[in-house]
Amino acid sequence: MIKLHHVQYGRSFRILWLIEEAGLEAKLGPLEIVEYQIGSKSMREGALPQLSPAMRIPAIEIDGLEMAESGAIMEYLIETEAPEFGRAPGHAERADYLQWIHYSETMASLIENLNLQMVFLRPPAKPSPVVVKLTVARLRGALAGMEARMGDHEWLLPSGFSGADMMMGFNLFAAPYYVPLDEFPKLQAYKARMEARAAYQRACAREGEQRFYAQDFYPVPEV
Template identity: 35%
Template sequence: MTITITAFERSPDRGRGLARDMRVRWALEEAGQPYEVRLVSFKTMKEPAHLALHPFGQIPTYEEGDLTLFESGAIVLHIAERHAGLLPADANARARAVTWMFAALNTVEPPIFERSLATILERDEPWYEQRLRALGDSIRKRLDSLSARLGDADWLDGAFSAGDLLMVTVLLRAQASGLLEEYPNLAAYVARGEARPAYQRAFAAQLAVFTAAAAG
């Protein structure tokens, strides 16, 4: 059965690999699974056909036969559970990898994403600088703990897993703030993720969409 995912027709990340379909593309590349992409506009995302796939009108979605999924973390977990390469065989190690998936999305990402939104939506507000400082402090608390836990290891828990895949995509968004530069081991960790061939293929595919849209 053909796997089809949705992605932005014109991504607001301007081809930097930050849109959440990147996580799904990367997971499918790591798993060696072919897939097709249906590009959607912001208008299309709010229409009934897309809302039937994603009730919140966002991307990505995942379709395979009679299965439809939304939420990038849930999609990556589905891929990891059904194909080799993203979760360890050992039950305990597998559970730890899933824990890191949740940690990436529920603990580390929220203040990083909030800060990126603030730089867009609150730049002209009188509280903007104070807001950035507060969010920066929240991000540093998370990165302090993550950096200490990672130490000098290559990956979070032994071999590369879906936990690392999601964590790297989360940390990529922190690069624009400059905060990641304060943690050399985390910056090196992200660079290792970006160097993986599967990541490179996924990034090239997503960038090609932006390039084509910009040319058009």
């Protein structure tokens, strides 16, 4: 059995997507999704604090294995169950594979900071226009850096779809709430290719309709 500790529209989607792409239920047993709400005490109680030192999702439990950190889970499950989505040591694309996997977290931490300011703060607390403006600029810069390196291939790595794309997916679905993706035509086309994958669509169906963001776009607040 696979137990995935999950927040709707959070980084655990990366693992849900991998489970679908790699057909992991057929190999490891049925998936149970344990869902949390960020900010609720459910994240500080129950199994999560034992599994994740920072009480964050994703965390997984599979047959005695317990792990947190989306990148580590992605790399581990690919190495052990789905090597076709990895680039093993010695592979010509190994360095780029690792770089994109970890770049995903550079970008995700910017999105997380924006979520904190724009989604989670409750009155009387207010988002800081200066912090939001700076963070949006940093996110835009991270997207621009990616656009510049996308090349003409369909996926992040020239040889095809990989775990790096599943790591990046979460970012490209969340970033447009803060930076319009029409500034980045290659990223827009890349995101459309992700959305067209049958396994991605199955993962979305399991996750249900987006309930995380209350509006389609969050402009920088007025000073």
